[in-house]
Amino acid sequence: MSRFDQLASEWDLRPQRVQSAKNVSQKLRSLIPLKDQNVLDYGAGTGLIAFDLCEDVHTVTAMDNSHGMLEEIEKKAQKAGIDNVITLYHDINDTHLPKQQYDLFVSSMTMHHIPDTKAFLKKAKESLKKEGYIAINDLESEDGSFHSMGNDDVAHFGFDKEQIKRIFEELELEVVFMDTVEIISKKRDYPVFLIVGKNV
Numbered sequence: 001m002s003r004f005d006q007l008a009s010e011w012d013l014r015p016q017r018v019q020s021a022k023n024v025s026q027k028l029r030s031l032i033p034l035k036d037q038n039v040l041d042y043g044a045g046t047g048l049i050a051f052d053l054c055e056d057v058h059t060v061t062a063m064d065n066s067h068g069m070l071e072e073i074e075k076k077a078q079k080a081g082i083d084n085v086i087t088l089y090h091d092i093n094d095t096h097l098p099k100q101q102y103d104l105f106v107s108s109m110t111m112h113h114i115p116d117t118k119a120f121l122k123k124a125k126e127s128l129k130k131e132g133y134i135a136i137n138d139l140e141s142e143d144g145s146f147h148s149m150g151n152d153d154v155a156h157f158g159f160d161k162e163q164i165k166r167i168f169e170e171l172e173l174e175v176v177f178m179d180t181v182e183i184i185s186k187k188r189d190y191p192v193f194l195i196v197g198k199n200v
């Protein structure tokens with residue numbers, strides 16, 4: 001059982017997580033006209049972003065490699081009578097994504113758990129239709145103290161957002177937004193960036 005399987009049933013009890021997802025969704029609404037899109041929420045967890053966006057778009061596919069997290073999404077969807085959030089087990093370290101399927105790829109606080117950042121972003125880009133968008137929300141460089149349960153499944157202590165921007169440019173993703181969008185306050189402050197690119 002992974003750390004995320006163990007945390008799944010209590011994930012939404014931390015208000016900061018719920019609020020962060022709302023902030024990301026709100027920012028995306030201001031940058032991208034949302035209407036009939038098929039969205040992929042990668043590393044969706046309990047689907048905080050998926051459920052925030054699902055009323056604005058056609059479908060949201062919520063992928064994750066934690067069965068516990070996917071079960072939480074299914075319970076929440078059933079309870080709320082939501083039928084356009086689709087869950088799919090997927091491990092990005094092992095498998096490609098369907099090609100040219102999605103209008104928006106969004107991933108929040110997941111990339112730091114994935115060892116090969118460039119391979120992850122390349123697979124994300126390949127999953128996009130032309131003119132589709134990619135949005136990555138994650139920690140800026142930190143000192144390894146963010147995860148209080150230890151760093152066993154942490155591949156990166158955050159990121160230099162300029163480096164992520166360079167990878168976007170190498171992959172021919174036009175950067176339409178990049179900034180620090182949140183500070184998570186624990187024992188110290190942890191800035192979080194959002195970068196949004198377009199598959200031109």
Ligand SMILES: C[S@@+](CC[C@H](N)C(=O)[O-])C[C@H]1O[C@@H](n2cnc3c(N)ncnc32)[C@H](O)[C@@H]1O
Pocket residue numbers: 004017021042043044045046047048063064065066069090091092093107108109110113114
């Ligand atoms: C920190 S949580 C973020 C969850 C959600 N996006 C949120 O912001 O509340 C990271 C998520 O990424 C998932 N994850 C980690 N490594 C993964 C991988 N290799 N493939 C797919 N999902 C992964 C975890 O299971 C977990 O649900």
